[in-house]
Each structure stands twice: as structure tokens, then as C-alpha cells.
Amino acid sequence: HIDITRLQHLDAEHHLHPFNDNAALAKKGTRILVKGEGAYVWDAEGHKLLDAFAGLWCVNLGYGRRELGEAASRQMTQLAYYNSFFQCTVEPTIQLAVKLAELTPADLNHAFFTNSGSEANDTILRLVRHFWAVQDQPQKNIFIGRRNGYHGTTMAGASLGGMAGMHKQGGLPIPDIHHIDPPFWFADGGDLSPDEYGIVAARRLEQKILELGPDRVAAFIGEPIMGAIGVYIPPMTYWKEIERICRQYDVLLVADEVICGFGRTGEWFGSQYFGITPDVMTLAKGITSGYIPLGAAMFNDRVAGVLKHQGGELAHGCTYSGHPVCTAVALENIRILQEEGIVDRARTEIAPYLAERWAELGEHRLVGEARIAGMVGALELVPRKGERRFFDERGHVGVLCRDTALKNGLILRATYDSMLLSPPLIWTREQVDELFEKAWKSLDETAATL
Numbered sequence: 001h002i003d004i005t006r007l008q009h010l011d012a013e014h015h016l017h018p019f020n021d022n023a024a025l026a027k028k029g030t031r032i033l034v035k036g037e038g039a040y041v042w043d044a045e046g047h048k049l050l051d052a053f054a055g056l057w058c059v060n061l062g063y064g065r066r067e068l069g070e071a072a073s074r075q076m077t078q079l080a081y082y083n084s085f086f087q088c089t090v091e092p093t094i095q096l097a098v099k100l101a102e103l104t105p106a107d108l109n110h111a112f113f114t115n116s117g118s119e120a121n122d123t124i125l126r127l128v129r130h131f132w133a134v135q136d137q138p139q140k141n142i143f144i145g146r147r148n149g150y151h152g153t154t155m156a157g158a159s160l161g162g163m164a165g166m167h168k169q170g171g172l173p174i175p176d177i178h179h180i181d182p183p184f185w186f187a188d189g190g191d192l193s194p195d196e197y198g199i200v201a202a203r204r205l206e207q208k209i210l211e212l213g214p215d216r217v218a219a220f221i222g223e224p225i226m227g228a229i230g231v232y233i234p235p236m237t238y239w240k241e242i243e244r245i246c247r248q249y250d251v252l253l254v255a256d257e258v259i260c261g262f263g264r265t266g267e268w269f270g271s272q273y274f275g276i277t278p279d280v281m282t283l284a285k286g287i288t289s290g291y292i293p294l295g296a297a298m299f300n301d302r303v304a305g306v307l308k309h310q311g312g313e314l315a316h317g318c319t320y321s322g323h324p325v326c327t328a329v330a331l332e333n334i335r336i337l338q339e340e341g342i343v344d345r346a347r348t349e350i351a352p353y354l355a356e357r358w359a360e361l362g363e364h365r366l367v368g369e370a371r372i373a374g375m376v377g378a379l380e381l382v383p384r385k386g387e388r389r390f391f392d393e394r395g396h397v398g399v400l401c402r403d404t405a406l407k408n409g410l411i412l413r414a415t416y417d418s419m420l421l422s423p424p425l426i427w428t429r430e431q432v433d434e435l436f437e438k439a440w441k442s443l444d445e446t447a448a449t450l
């Protein structure tokens with residue numbers, strides 16, 4: 001038995017929630033979740049919720065897989081901790097580095113482990129600058145990211161990203177980080193076709209590199225699909241052009257695969273979905289299906305070769321870099337994803353059906369655009385059907401729709417008025433149908449209040 005009211009009170013008194021208006025939340029009372037199984041989670045009041053957001057884009061395998069708990073328990077009992085400093089390491093960490101080298105595209109063969117996606121992005125900022133500095137190009141230290149991108153919450157992660165709310169808090173970005181506008185055809189494409197627009201949006205990078213000087217620009221970083229800001233799925237022409245520009249000016253291409261990695265788009269990595277080969281990749285979330293914290297930065301042979309052979313000591317690392325329990329859980333997660341063919345099944349069976357039903361939701365009078373790529377998508381809610389225009393007061397309707405969905409037993413996230421979808425990859429057609437029913441009902445109820 002759980003005393004919900006008391007727990008809510010204690011939570012309001014003692015717990016600061018990330019990315020929340022804590023005063024408003026305290027007044028409303030937090031929902032306490034107590035159990036997860038497959039595609040569903042249950043709250044303390046006994047409500048069963050279809051989680052169409054996989055926790056926070058991460059529970060790719062779905063909830064309640066005992067094997068992951070058993071892998072953690074085995075490793076904890078055998079050797080709960082050892083680090084990779086001082087000429088030591090542990091077996092699951094070696095095996096995971098090998099597995100990631102095998103899974104990631106091309107010659108991304110070298111893993112550096114962290115606790116989170118934010119730290120993985122801090123890692124690339126520091127090590128890529130080191131890569132250029134030891135080759136006598138210390139001035140080639142500028143990173144270019146995108147406004148409204150999200151790369152984490154540390155000083156470097158928040159600087160590389162361009163979330164307006166975070167920047168408003170001050171101190172950002174740290175020096176030598178610049179941003180270009182993101183590719184968002186819905187709001188920004190004008191009369192261009194998506195493919196034409198993809199090229200135009202990518203050329204902003206070229207303009208920025210030329211403005212700053214190619215000898216100053218170390219790397220470009222981007223999420224293959226921008227997640228947190230609202231699942232901006234770029235036109236297919238965008239990333240190819242970005243890759244061309246990076247190659248032309250010898251600017252390293254960094255793909256932040258924290259959301260897209262491990263099957264989110266139906267491919268193992270978002271880079272493969274868009275047909276590009278980054279030099280560096282950052283990973284987290286789906287690497288353990290969120291069962292335990294872990295992040296990684298993957299470097300290709302060129303970058304790792306310089307770091308290894310010219311870099312001297314890598315003055316960088318965390319106590320828990322390559323934590324054996326976390327890497328053991330990641331290995332088990334990847335084993336299941338591979339052996340049960342979950343990523344392939346998502347791509348070939350579930351994603352096409354999901355796309356069909358998502359497009360049907362796009363017919364609703366409140367929806368201006370239904371975008372989707374594999375197992376990630378968004379419904380853009382609009383004041384007037386047929387017009388690519390936002391509500392005047394952005395975010396109000398999105399929150400209303402999110403809360404209505406929750407009441408109807410469906411977890412969707414809202415960013416402004418984009419309703420975000422990112423379900424566990426283990427969904428069946430039944431869950432896709434349940435999503436449709438509950439989302440349509442929630443859209444209807446939201447529209448009725450406007």
C-alpha cells in the first residue's frame with residue numbers, strides 16, 4: 001500500500017524536478033509510477049498507461065525484461081565496480097566497445113564511455129578540440145550546432161544545443177560555439193518543396209563556416225532528427241548536403257544519436273536512415289533501453305588514431321566510465337534487440353503500420369502536419385487546418401492535449417503544440433491501434449475545449 005498524498009507532499013517538499021515549473025507541479029501533485037510491463041506502465045492509483053514515449057525516448061526494449069536485471073545482478077555480485085584508469089578494465093566494457101564498433105557504421109571503431117548523453121557530448125567537445133590541437137591546429141576549435149537543438153544539460157551540452165529556455169538562464173553558450181537555424185520545413189520552408197528546402201537549410205552551415213573561416217571550425221554537431229524541440233525530421237536532401245559541406249571544409253561531422261540510436265528510426269542509427277557517415281557519434285538512452293545510465297562517444301579511425309598516437313594522456317574521464325554493471329546491461333539489451341530481431345521487425349512490420357495510422361491522425365481537424373520516421377514522430381497542432389501556422393500562444397493547446405491523453409491512458413509528450421511519439425520498439429499492431437483510438441479521442445476532446 002502506498003500513501004499517495006503523503007508521497008506527493010514529500011515530493012513537493014524535497015524534490016526538484018528537472019525541466020519543470022516546480023511550484024506549479026507541487027500544486028498539481030506528481031503522478032507516482034510503480035510498475036512497467038512491455039508497452040505499459042502503471043501509476044500508484046492503478047491506472048494502466050500506454051507509454052507512447054518510451055519513458056524519455058529510451059525504453060526501446062519495453063519494460064520488465066528480467067534478463068537485464070539478471071545481467072546487472074550477476075555483474076554486481078561478481079565484480080560490482082572497477083574503473084578503466086590505471087591500466088585496468090573489465091570484460092563487459094571491452095565486449096561492449098567491440099559490439100558498438102561492429103554495430104555503428106563504417107570505421108566508427110573506438111568507444112569512450114560516460115554516464116549520460118550530456119557527458120558524451122562534453123567528451124566530444126573536449127576530445128575533438130584536442131584532436132585538432134595536437135595536429136598543430138589549436139585555433140580549429142569552434143563547434144557549430146543548431147538553434148533549438150538539444151545535446152544535454154551540462155555546460156557543454158547546453159551550449160552545443162540551442163534551447164532558448166536554457167540559454168535564457170544565462171552563461172551560455174561557452175566560448176567558441178555557434179549555431180545555425182534548424183531545418184523545419186513546416187515553419188520555415190515557405191514555397192520550397194521539402195527537398196529544395198533541405199539544401200537551402202544545409203547551406204546555412206556552409207555560410208557559417210565561411211563567415212567564421214574553415215580553419216577555425218572543428219566540427220558540426222546535430223541530431224539526425226531533432227527530438228526535444230518537436231521531432232523535426234529533415235528532408236532527405238539535408239544530411240547529404242551537410243556531409244558534403246563538412247568534407248569540403250574538413251570539418252568533423254558529429255551525429256548526436258542519443259535519441260536516434262538503437263533502432264528509433266527503424267535503422268540501428270539515424271545516420272543510416274539518412275545515408276551519412278559521421279566521424280563521431282554520441283550514444284546513450286537506447287544503449288541500455290534506459291534500464292541503467294550509460295553514454296558513449298564513438299570515434300572513427302582517423303580521430304581515434306590521432307588521439308591514441310599523438311594525443312598523449314587523454315586528460316578526460318569519469319569514475320564510472322565503462323562501469324561494468326552498466327556495460328553488462330547494455331550488452332544484454334543489444335543481445336536481445338539483435339537476437340529477437342526487434343529493430344528489423346520495427347522497421348519492416350510496425351513502422352509502416354504506425355505511419356499509416358499516424359497519417360490518419362493527421363486528418364484530424366486539429367492537426368496541421370503528421371510527421372514520422374520509423375518509430376519517431378510528431379503531430380503538429382494548428383489553429384487552422386490547411387495552414388502551416390502556429391497558435392498565437394504557443395504551447396497551451398499542446399499541454400491541454402497531453403493532459404487529456406494522460407487522462408485517457410496514453411502518454412504522449414508535448415513540446416509547444418507538437419505531440420511527440422517515440423514508443424518502445426516492441427509495439428504490436430494492437431498497440432498502434434490503441435494509440436490511434438486514444439489519440440483521436442484526446443484530439444477531439446482538446447478541440448472541443450477551444
Ligand code: PLP
Nearest residue numbers: 116117118150151152223258284
Ligand atoms: N542528446 C540528445 C539528442 C538528447 O535527446 C539528450 C537527452 O534527451 C541528450 C543528448 C542528453 O542525454 P542525457 O539526458 O542522458 O544527458
